[in-house]
Amino acid sequence: xxxxxxxxxxxxxxxxxxxxxxxxxxxxxxxxxxxxxxxxxxxxxxxxxxxxxxxxxxxxxxxxxxxxxxxxxxxxxxxxxxxxxxxxxxxxxxxxxxxxxxxxxxxxxxxxxxxxxxxxxxxxxxxxxxxxxxxxxxxxxxxxxxxxxxxxxxxxxxxxxxxxxxxxxxxxxxxxxxxxxxxxxxxxxxxxxxxxxxxxxxxxxxxxxxxxxxxxxxxxxxxxxxxxxxxxxxxxxxxxxxxxxxxxxxxxxxxxxxxxxxxxxxxxxxxxxxxxxxxxxxxxxxxxxxxxxxxxxxxxxxxxxxxxxxxxxxxxxxxxxxxxxxxxxxxxxxxx
Amino acid sequence: xxxxxxxxxxxxxxxxxxxxxxxxxxxxxxxxxxxxxxxxxxxxxxxxxxxxxxxxxxxxxxxxxxxxxxxxxxxxxxxxxxxxxxxxxxxxxxxxxxxxxxxxxxxxxxxxxxxxxxxxxxxxxxxxxxxxxxxxxxxxxxxxxxxxxxxxxxxxxxxxxxxxxxxxxxxxxxxxxxxxxxxxxxxxxxxxxxxxxxxxxxxxxxxxxxxxxxxxxxxxxxxxxxxxxxxxxxxxxxxxxxxxxxxxxxxxxxxxxxxxxxxxxxxxxxxxxxxxxxxxxxxxxxxxxxxxxxxxxxxxxxxxxxxxxxxxxxxxxxxxxxxxxxxxxxxxxxxxxxxxxxxxxxxxxxxxxxxxxxxxxxxxxxxxxxxxxxxxxxxxxxxxxxxxxxxx
Ligand SMILES: Cc1cc2nc3c(=O)[nH]c(=O)nc-3n(C[C@H](O)[C@H](O)[C@H](O)COP(=O)(O)OP(=O)(O)OC[C@H]3O[C@@H](n4cnc5c(N)ncnc54)[C@H](O)[C@@H]3O)c2cc1C
Numbered sequence: 001x002x003x004x005x006x007x008x009x010x011x012x013x014x015x016x017x018x019x020x021x022x023x024x025x026x027x028x029x030x031x032x033x034x035x036x037x038x039x040x041x042x043x044x045x046x047x048x049x050x051x052x053x054x055x056x057x058x059x060x061x062x063x064x065x066x067x068x069x070x071x072x073x074x075x076x077x078x079x080x081x082x083x084x085x086x087x088x089x090x091x092x093x094x095x096x097x098x099x100x101x102x103x104x105x106x107x108x109x110x111x112x113x114x115x116x117x118x119x120x121x122x123x124x125x126x127x128x129x130x131x132x133x134x135x136x137x138x139x140x141x142x143x144x145x146x147x148x149x150x151x152x153x154x155x156x157x158x159x160x161x162x163x164x165x166x167x168x169x170x171x172x173x174x175x176x177x178x179x180x181x182x183x184x185x186x187x188x189x190x191x192x193x194x195x196x197x198x199x200x201x202x203x204x205x206x207x208x209x210x211x212x213x214x215x216x217x218x219x220x221x222x223x224x225x226x227x228x229x230x231x232x233x234x235x236x237x238x239x240x241x242x243x244x245x246x247x248x249x250x251x252x253x254x255x256x257x258x259x260x261x262x263x264x265x266x267x268x269x270x271x272x273x274x275x276x277x278x279x280x281x282x283x284x285x286x287x288x289x290x291x292x293x294x295x296x297x298x299x300x301x302x303x304x305x306x307x308x309x310x311x312x313x314x315x316x317x318x319x320x321x322x323x324x325x326x327x328x329x330x331x332x333x334x335x336x
Numbered sequence: 337x338x339x340x341x342x343x344x345x346x347x348x349x350x351x352x353x354x355x356x357x358x359x360x361x362x363x364x365x366x367x368x369x370x371x372x373x374x375x376x377x378x379x380x381x382x383x384x385x386x387x388x389x390x391x392x393x394x395x396x397x398x399x400x401x402x403x404x405x406x407x408x409x410x411x412x413x414x415x416x417x418x419x420x421x422x423x424x425x426x427x428x429x430x431x432x433x434x435x436x437x438x439x440x441x442x443x444x445x446x447x448x449x450x451x452x453x454x455x456x457x458x459x460x461x462x463x464x465x466x467x468x469x470x471x472x473x474x475x476x477x478x479x480x481x482x483x484x485x486x487x488x489x490x491x492x493x494x495x496x497x498x499x500x501x502x503x504x505x506x507x508x509x510x511x512x513x514x515x516x517x518x519x520x521x522x523x524x525x526x527x528x529x530x531x532x533x534x535x536x537x538x539x540x541x542x543x544x545x546x547x548x549x550x551x552x553x554x555x556x557x558x559x560x561x562x563x564x565x566x567x568x569x570x571x572x573x574x575x576x577x578x579x580x581x582x583x584x585x586x587x588x589x590x591x592x593x594x595x596x597x598x599x600x601x602x603x604x605x606x607x608x609x610x611x612x613x614x615x616x617x618x619x620x621x622x623x624x625x626x627x628x629x630x631x632x633x634x635x636x637x638x639x640x641x642x643x644x645x646x647x648x649x650x651x652x653x654x655x656x657x658x659x660x661x662x663x664x665x666x667x668x669x670x671x672x673x674x675x676x677x678x679x680x681x682x683x684x685x686x687x688x689x690x691x692x693x694x695x696x697x698x699x700x701x702x703x704x705x706x707x708x709x710x711x712x713x714x715x716x717x718x719x720x721x722x723x724x725x726x727x728x
Contacts, residue, residue, distance in 0.1 A: 002338035003632065004639035009337060068337050215718050230721035232707075235714035242713055243652040250632035250649070251625075257339040265628070272625040321618060324625070328617035331624050332602065 003253065005072065012069050016076035019049050024080040026302050032083035033166035036136045037118065042084045046115030053113035055093060055194075060109065070194070071201040071256040078202030079209040081305050083167040085133045087316075090198045091121035091191040092141045095148050098190035099181035104150060108139060121191060122173070123317075124149070130170035132316070135160035141191060142175060148187045149178030165312035167305065193270055195317050197255055200273035203281035203313050204248045210281075210288040210306045211241055217292055228291075237287055244280040251276045268330050275323035278314040285310040341409060349413045355390065356421035369422040369596075371688045372695070373548045377503045380427045384458030394432045394456050397440065401448065402456025408638045419592030427503060431455040431462035435508055435527075438578040442566050451506075451527065463504040465495040465528075465552060466575065472497075473708050475510075476519045476572065480554060482511040482526060487561055489513070489526055491534075491554040497702070501537045501550040504530055509554075510575050513568055523571035527563040534558065544686055544694040579704075591631045594661060598623055600688055601668045610671050619667050626660045651717045655709040658699035665693035 005013060023041055032038035046052025054070055056062025070090065077086055089112060096105050111117035121141040122131030134140060135158050140151040156175035163169040181187045215238060218229025228234055255269035263269070285306040289296040296303045314320065341349070360368040364386070367379050387393040388402070396411045397403025406414065426432060436455050439448055454460035471477040480493025491511055501507065507528050514522030530537070534557035539547035566574040605611040605620060633656060637649040668689040669676045676690050685691060700706045714720045 002340075002639065003635035005337055211718075215720065218720060226724075227721045229714075230723060232711070232723055235718075235720045235723075236707070236710040238718055238720065239655075239710035239713040242718055243655055246633060246649045246652045247626075247629040247656065250629045250636055253337065253636070254339070254628070254632040257337055261339055263339055268624075268628070272628060276625055276629065324618050324621035325614070327621035327624055332606070332611045332617065332620065 003257075005068075009068055009072055012065075013072045013076065015049065016051070016073045017079070019045070020076050020080040020082055024077075024082040024084075026305075029081050029083050029167055029305065036083065036133060036166065036169040037085055038083045041082060042118070043115040045082075045084060045086075046113060052089075052115050053093070053109070055090075056097070056109065056113060060105065061113065067194070067197055067256040067259040068253070071197055071252050074198045074201040075205035075208075075252070078205030078309075081167050081206065081302075081309055085118045085120065085137065086202075087168070087195055087198055088119045088121040088133055088137065088141065091195040092119040092139070092150075094194035095121075095141055095143075095181060095187035095191035099148070099183045099187040101182050104179070104181060108150070120153075120171075121195065124175075127172070129172075130161060131173045132168045132170055132312075134158050134171035134173050135169065140173065140175065140178070142173070142178065143188045143191060145185075147184045148181045148191060149175075150181060151175045151178035163312075165308040167309060168312060192317060193259060193266075196270050196274045197252070197259065199313050199316055200248075200255060200270075200277040201252050203277035203310065204245070204252050206306055206309055206313075207241070207245050207248060207277070207281040207284045210284045210303075211238065211245060213302070214238065214284075214288050214291050221293075234291065237291065241280070241284045241287060244283065248273075248277045248280045268327060271323040271326040271330075274318065275320040275327075278310070279320055281306075281310040282314055341413065345409050345413060348410055349417060352392075352414055352417040353421065355392070356417055356423055359386065360421045360423055364423075367424045369688075370424040371691050372544070372546055372685055373425055373427075373500060374546050375685065377427065380424055381458070381461070381503075383424065384426070384428050384461070386458075388456060388458040393458055394436055397436060397452070397456065401436075401440070401452045412634065412638065415590065416592040419590065419596065422596065427500065428455065428458060428461045430464050430500070431460060431506075434464065434578050434581050435462050437581045438574065439565065441577060442574055444562075444565075446562060447527070447565060460506055461500070461504045462506045462508065463498050463501045463530075465498055465501075465507045465509040467497045468494060469496050473705060475575070476523075478510055478512060478523065480509065480511045482509075482513050482524060484513075484561070485558075488558045489524075489561060489564070491526070491528065491557045491559070493554050495552040495554075497540070497549045498537075498552045499549045499702075501530065501552050502539055502547070506530060507552065508565075508578075510571050513571075517569075520572040522569050523575070524568050525565045525571035525574035526559055527565065528557060528559045532557055543697060544691055546685055590657070591627060591634065594627055594630070594657070594664070597661075597664060597668075597688065597692055598627055601664065601671055604668070604675075604689065605671045608671070608673070608675075616671065619670075623660075623664055623667055626656075626663075630657055630660060651713050654703060655700075655706050655713070658696075658706060658709075661692070661699050662696045665689075665696035669693045 028038060051073055053062030054065050057064045096109060108117060112119060117139060118137045119139045119141055120131050120133040120137035123129055124142040124144040138153050140153055140156055142149045156173055159172040161170050219227050221228050251273040255273040258266040258269040288303045288306055292303055295301050364383055367376055367383060391404055395404040395406040395414055399405050432455060436452060439451060466475060468478050468480060482489040482491045507530055509526045509528050510523055511526055512522055513524040534555050536553040538551045540549055540551060541547050605616060610616040633649050637653060672689060679686055715722055
């Protein structure tokens with residue numbers, strides 16, 4: 001049967017899982033929160049793991065893998081809340097490749113792949129629009145209606161903001177112009193697609209980890225002379241979240257495959273994946289706090305890191321209602 | 337990982353689609369799109385036989401037993417095209433999808449030879465005698481008894497909620513065959529002819545006015561000892577094997593029927609302008625997303641090679657589709673407003689969407705209620721500690 005990870009994809013998932021579990025544990029994430037990026041982790045990800053150019057074709061020095069592999073890796077990064085500039089990197093790589101702008105590719109891609117050049121990406125917008133990692137990056141990718149611009153970080157005014165999710169801090173960006181990537185909206189769309197998939201997969205990983213940690217707690221913690229996980233109101237809540245996570249996984253795989261195959265359901269799949277996975281993560285991260293009781297409300301416990309990451313993902317690149325409205329347009333308007 | 341089906345599989349899809357289309361616009365047009373399980377039983381029996389003539393009755397079975405040895409992918413495709421064409425629900429669902437696979441797995445060669453051909457040919461319709469008034473979610477509490485009398489089992493007791501018993505020829509019965517046992521011990525799995533003295537079937541009227549299910553009373557009904565599947569006292573294993581088919585493969589491919597229902601909701605929303613209302617657009621989008629995720633979830637479940645096994649995605653599938661469909665029923669009624677409360681004529685049952693609204697309340701009950709599914713997921717899937725249980 002075809003709709004499962006093949007052997008190589010399974011291996012990539014395991015490699016990524018082991019890498020993040022070993023290198024991106026809670027203490028390191030917390031340490032990185034001071035400046036928003038764990039640069040050593042990012043370099044190791046790019047170089048040792050060799051995933052800096054995951055989707056870069058072989059003639060440009062990458063392994064030429066697809067969106068499925070990207071999703072598999074991103075899911076694992078999301079599991080450990082790794083403080084790395086993966087989102088901007090993935091979006092910028094997709095935009096560069098889609099633009100087919102040889103000069104820009106040569107100028108930026110090799111250093112990006114090595115983890116030396118950090119890219120932040122976001123929507124060009126007014127006062128209320130923030131770009132994650134903009135205060136930490138070397139290069140900015142700004143997406144607009146007509147197309148995408150690349151801007152050297154020094155050429156923009158960047159105002160760092162105190163951010164809810166300190167593992168991916170936001171900044172306000174003022175940039176009048178930049179180097180437009182050729183191809184008009186094509187690189188924009190490629191960047192958004194890769195970004196949306198990345199966030200959906202990250203949400204899936206985060207949701208799975210939040211569930212797993214809550215299950216572990218539920219088996220240990222006793223009240224009324226029984227593990228709290230033996231109470232039905234408790235276990236049924238977790239069962240419901242497990243059902244949602246299975247659906248979220250289907251959504252991510254569907255979207256990733258659809259992108260790789262240029263499948264007709266591509267747009268639908270991306271909107272479904274972003275809205276569904278982000279909602280799932282929000283719910284399970286909220287439950288994680290509730291189901292841990294008082295300890296779940298403390299700074300020391302990681303629950304709030306999941307809770308904050310989930311909220312940030314929900315807002316980025318279009319919230320749930322936005323993506324569902326897009327689904328509605330596809331199903332109700334275009335077909336009419 | 338791949339989304340699409342192979343060329344060979346797509347060719348099989350076209351072959352199925354065109355045959356179903358021929359049948360449903362031709363000889364069987366009168367039963368196309370029937371939304372319930374009880375209308376026109378004689379015509380639907382004829383439909384079972386027509387499927388069999390074309391070897392479409394049980395395509396997943398081995399060729400030797402009247403099947404086509406179809407792959408899982410082919411079975412999904414078949415089920416999708418079946419529903420897409422508006423072919424009616426299988427009257428012999430329980431024979432084809434539940435008992436057949438159980439006999440193939442656990443039946444003796446005599447049992448296979450005796451019972452499988454008639455299922456494949458569509459001449460023996462089966463029903464499922466598990467639930468009792470005192471044994472529903474707690475199935476192991478059953479009290480129907482069977483005792484040996486020479487070469488026969490003699491059965492006393494009562495089953496309830498037995499779907500389609502009024503149209504069926506045979507029933508598989510879970511009965512207690514050992515005195516003094518309780519719980520899962522001492523149960524046996526028997527194949528019983530419904531057409532005999534000592535069996536009375538009383539229809540039960542349902543929420544939607546129809547009678548799909550029945551009470552079945554056993555008062556000295558008999559079956560030969562050879563009709564016991566598995567060993568004496570080991571009926572629990574047989575019955576749970578059968579349930580794993582119920583919760584697994586047989587629920588796949590039904591998304592296409594759900595597709596028809598969602599399309600009807602969309603059409604209604606377009607007609608009355610709710611398709612332009614932002615709140616309804618969000619809910620319709622949610623329904624669409626849920627349906628697609630079910631499909632890809634089903635494909636994942638098949639791909640993990642365990643088929644009907646209760647693992648991973650498969651474990652969550654029943655609650656996924658049952659909850660989705662119940663929510664669709666509610667959405668349908670919200671879209672329709674008062675139009676959903678009236679039927680255009682008095683003659684037949686409720687129209688598709690009103691019936692969906694009423695009927696889908698059962699989806700979260702039969703085959704293990706949502707609560708029981710949550711217990712299964714939590715305890716077997718997530719490894720949470722078991723709920724303390726009474727005396728079992
Ligand atoms: C349309 C329809 C068709 C059916 N067809 C058949 C058929 O063909 N053959 C057959 O054998 N049966 C059939 N059934 C019966 C079905 O399997 C049972 O109704 C079902 O298993 C629930 O059992 P019950 O009705 O006794 O409810 P109960 O088990 O009494 O449950 C009552 C309520 O208590 C809850 N509950 C029970 N135990 C627990 C627990 N441990 N934790 C939390 N909550 C719990 C249930 O979820 C439910 O909400 C059919 C039912 C329906 C509605």
